[in-house]
Amino acid sequence: MRLDRIEAPAPARPGLAVPAAAPAEPCEDTIFLRGVRVEALIGVYEHERHAPQPLVIDLELGLQHARCCASDDLRDAVDYGQVLAAVRRLAQVNRAVLLEAFAQNVADALLAGFELSSVAISVSKPAIFDAADSVGVSIRRRREALAGA
Structure with missing residues (x-):
């Protein structure tokens, strides 16, 4: 199919009602960081609270039509390195007992720290049980839901 042969649609007949266009859905782009490895003091059991344990974190960060797509400029983007550093700092100072609470933090x-519209976070503890490769939790949060709370 050749594009130079495509014709524009015929104009609407006079007096013919044209339905209003549906409002455009906002575009959301997703940045992901997978397999982020950190160590944290976390766990329900006393023996889990004496030494840091490995955690594996997957992040999906939603942002409304990232300006960097057009500008190709890091100043218009979410810096992956800064996100990684923030997650590592949170793991180092963690006081949560549950993976769910850590994921919420x-x-x-x-x-709060980045211009994100949503986040999806999975946190897992590898090899905590002999019968499972890992156990964990996944949460999804949207900025407007937090603002309305």
């Missing part, structure tokens, strides 16, 4: 910090 990460979500709150990322939504």
